[in-house]
Each structure stands twice: as C-alpha cells, then as structure tokens.
Amino acid sequence: MSAGVFPLETRTASPLCSPSHGPWTQCSVLSDPNKGKGLGIGTRSQWALSFGTAANEDALSAGERLATNWPKPGSRTTIGGSPGPAAIREGWFRETCSLWPGQALSLQVEQLLHHQRSRYQDILVFRSKTYGNVLVLDGVIQCTERDEFSYQEMIANLPLCSHPNPRKVLIIGGGDGGVLREVVKHPSVEAVVQCEIDEDVIQVSKKFLPGMAVGYSSSKLTLHVGDGFEFMKQNQDAFDVIITDSSDPMGPAESLFKESYYQLMKTALKEDGILCCQGECQWLHLDLIKEMRQFCKSLFPVVAYAYCTIPTYPSGQIGFMLCSKNPSTNFREPVQQLTQTQVEQRQLKYYNSDVHRAAFVLPEFARKALNDVS
16 A cells, blocks of 8 residues: 555645655765754654664675665664654664554564655665565555565455456556556556656655566556546546555545545546445454445445455555445456466466455454444
8 A cells, every 4th residue: 555645735845855856865864864863854653763783783784784874783863853653673664653553563674775755755665584675655564575466456356356347447546556567467458547646656666666566667557646636526437447545544645535535536437437445454443444334335336345464564454445336236246257367367466256255254343343334
C-alpha cells in the first residue's frame, strides 16, 4: 500500500527537498547530523534514525555506508526533533503507529539505500536481512520485496476477476508499481490510468524496487502525476474497475476511507463498474471496517470484504473493500476463473481462483460483526 492521493487543501511543500531538487536528492541530515538540527521535518508519524552500539557495525559494514561521514556508533541522527515511533536503532528498523497501539514490527537492516523528504511525505528505502528491499513512507512499511506479491495480486485480481470484461482500469495511488504490474497482465485490459500524486515515490521505486515497478514500461499505461480526487471529478462514467492502493487512514489519507470518496469513485465507474480499496485489518480496525461497509451498502447494491495474509503488515493481515454497481455481481465466485496454466503464465505467487473464494471466508468474530451491519 502506498499514498497516492491527497485533497488539494492539505498539501504542503517541504522546506528541504522540493521538486526542483530532483528525486534523488537525499536529505543532508543523513551525511551530516549537525546540518539536520532545527529543520523540524514533521510527518504524520515522525521517526528517527539512530545507530547506537557495535551491533550496528555488524549490520552496516563500512563498505555499505552511503558516505564517509555516516553517523558513527554512539551518535544519533534525528528527524523531527526527537525519536519517533519508527526508527532504526542498533541495526534494526522498528515500526510503531497509533493505529496499532501496543505492538511493533522490527526488521534487521543490512544497508540504508535511500532517504529523502518529498513534497508530500518522508521516503525511506533500506535493504533488510530477510525481506529484501523495503519501502517506508512516513515511518510505515509500504512493501517489501519478499512478501509484496500477496497484497498486489489480491487487490488487483479480486476486482478484475469479478468483472466479465474489464477493459479500462483506474489505479489511485500505488506509486511503487505493484498493482500496475498485476493489472497489465490481464489480456482484456486495454488501458490503465494511474494517478499518483508523489512522483518521487515512483522514481524511488523504479530504482530500488524494479520487480514491482516493471509495469511502468507497459504501453497500456497513462500516468497522471496529480490529485486523484480532481481526476475522478473530471472523468465520470469512464472506468470498468477502480483500485485504490492507499496508505493507512491517518492525516490526508484519512479522506480515502470516507463516504464522499466512495461516492466520487462511484461516479467515475461505468454502470457495471467495480471498485476495490485497501480495507485495513480485521484484528485492529473492525469498527472502521464496519463503518465503511455500512456507507458502502448505502451506495452500492453489492458490497463484500476480503483479506489476505502478509507478514510485514500490522498483525499479518490486510483487507479489501469491494463494491459493484452491478447487482448481479458475486464477488465470492470469480467470473474469470484462472487455469493453472494462466496462473503460471502470469507468474502469480499468491492469487488463484481457490484463494479468491477463500478470501471472503472470515473468522467468526469478523463475520458476525460485518453481517450485523444493516
């Protein structure tokens, strides 16, 4: 999941890394901690980089350092003025967030590959010991090379395989390219429009996540770097499928979990259109999911919630909210059933037609809670 759309009124420019500096400008705070003092780069989940003991020397050898004046053991480079909820300490990245209080995820860091502050968010990429390259936005893990395929394949194939003939697809967000990679695999898809507001995320992903960003070379793609809200307002009744690959509902991204956003997507869909949006975790956000399901049922004749497993997302799961304007849609039975040959040809590692059906089978506590929604 990755941030890609923000309401116009919430945008703010970074004083440090403006677009004119180019996508590969790294914040000087990484090479000289003294230069970072007082910059006050605040994000929705502020974070810090610190390197404290000899354990870090094992994880980050001298040959792997980005610069000769990389912070030495015992020093601490802080972004935002004080240590935040996500940090690299003693060779470990640690993610915490108010959306999942009382728990944390840590990954061992082998090399810090990239850091910058874009106009919209903080962007960090590091190579982990066991999960490959990791993309972090505003202190929250968006994807890792090891497990990204489960989320990307599901958020793309659940709606596409539920539509009889998806020809034109809109992707909101998804700057890492993973959703796009899966969408362009479908032979029926003739055109894909992607709206990603932060071009720096795209460029960073092309360099450090090439296996995900491969879809950007597709001739089916029209890339719109800009605000997804405004784009949909200007393109009504235009798409067979809309997929929103959003970050978590904090700060500007919170608007992507509101009824008004789903109403906007509805107007951008064709009369038999389907949408699929990142739907948070049933273990952590059941009340939010219930609220979303309730307003979706007031807008669409068919609404369903599915999920997949993914180790590096909070609690190891992430969900999807699916809605259809066609009352005959049955999300639980894919209208496009993939043969084993098709699964192999598309190089799918997680999704198949059996997994599609199983994704809608919820544990009893979640099934009961969501079925109680009128």
